[in-house]
Amino acid sequence: MNLVKENILSSPVTAKNHPEELKLWQSVRLGGIGPFSTIDYPGYLAGVFFLQGCLWRCRYCHNPEFWRDEKAPSQISAHEAIQFLKKHQGLLDGIVFSGGEPTLCEALRDLMGYVKKMGYRVALHTAGMNPLGLRQVIDDCDWVGMDVKGTLTDYEKITRVPVSEELLKESISILVESGVSHEVRTTVHPNLHTDQKIIELAQELQRLGIKNYVLQAFRSEKCPDKLLSSIQKDLESKEMVERLQEKVRPFFDQLTVRL
Numbered sequence: 076m077n078l079v080k081e082n083i084l085s086s087p088v089t090a091k092n093h094p095e096e097l098k099l100w101q102s103v104r105l106g107g108i109g110p111f112s113t114i115d116y117p118g119y120l121a122g123v124f125f126l127q128g129c130l131w132r133c134r135y136c137h138n139p140e141f142w143r144d145e146k147a148p149s150q151i152s153a154h155e156a157i158q159f160l161k162k163h164q165g166l167l168d169g170i171v172f173s174g175g176e177p178t179l180c181e182a183l184r185d186l187m188g189y190v191k192k193m194g195y196r197v198a199l200h201t202a203g204m205n206p207l208g209l210r211q212v213i214d215d216c217d218w219v220g221m222d223v224k225g226t227l228t229d230y231e232k233i234t235r236v237p238v239s240e241e242l243l244k245e246s247i248s249i250l251v252e253s254g255v256s257h258e259v260r261t262t263v264h265p266n267l268h269t270d271q272k273i274i275e276l277a278q279e280l281q282r283l284g285i286k287n288y289v290l291q292a293f294r295s296e297k298c299p300d301k302l303l304s305s306i307q308k309d310l311e312s313k314e315m316v317e318r319l320q321e322k323v324r325p326f327f328d329q330l331t332v333r334l
Contacts, residue, residue: 105127126180129174152255176201177201201222251285261276286328288329
């Protein structure tokens with residue numbers, strides 16, 4: 076995805092004529108903006124706002140550049156963020172808040188409210204690591220994509236930090252009980268998962284009430300762990316997903332495969 080880095084202002088946004096807007100967006104650390112996406116919010120054309128900061132260091136992360144602490148200098152200015160939104164009104168259906176882990180951003184609910192007032196739909200990408208933050212914004216979301224990395228016993232070898240089963244289950248519960256349209260997805264890698272582990276995960280997600288599940292193949296592009304990254308691993312991951320789809324399908328109302 077091409078990220079917006081250049082100055083896109085067509086007219087200045089100043090503290091004099093947009094004081095509250097600037098104050099809000101200046102409080103946020105944006106790592107980048109993906110201007111046009113058809114995959115990050117299924118069924119809609121969306122812009123993607125990548126918020127900096129994540130507590131995990133997933134070995135196969137596809138956005139490691141957004142691991143930077145949320146207090147690091149913003150790569151996108153408040154002026155650019157505001158102007159992007161104004162420029163694309165009526166052209167984009169929605170805005171996706173991704174990252175990093177966007178629920179770590181204290182201003183996320185205000186950001187969602189801001190873009191909704193501009194007529195955009197709001198989508199969220201989350202790994203479920205922060206149920207308190209998720210609960211605060213879930214009612215403002217039109218759609219949520221939640222990454223579930225694997226069974227709990229697999230988490231630390233993927234994220235490289237200890238992960239709480241209780242927090243993950245709480246986040247899934249919040250998502251299911253909200254009634255918000257969503258998908259839960261798992262990126263499959265042959266070094267990190269086995270067929271049996273993915274089947275066990277599917278069974279657990281079914282018990283937790285998940286009905287829409289996505290199996291997606293690993294892609295080595297931008298992968299921070301060179302031991303996991305190769306064209307051969309890409310191929311093995313695709314083969315694994317293709318092999319697993321019929322074994323997992325019975326547990327869900329809808330199963331999507333992304334290769």
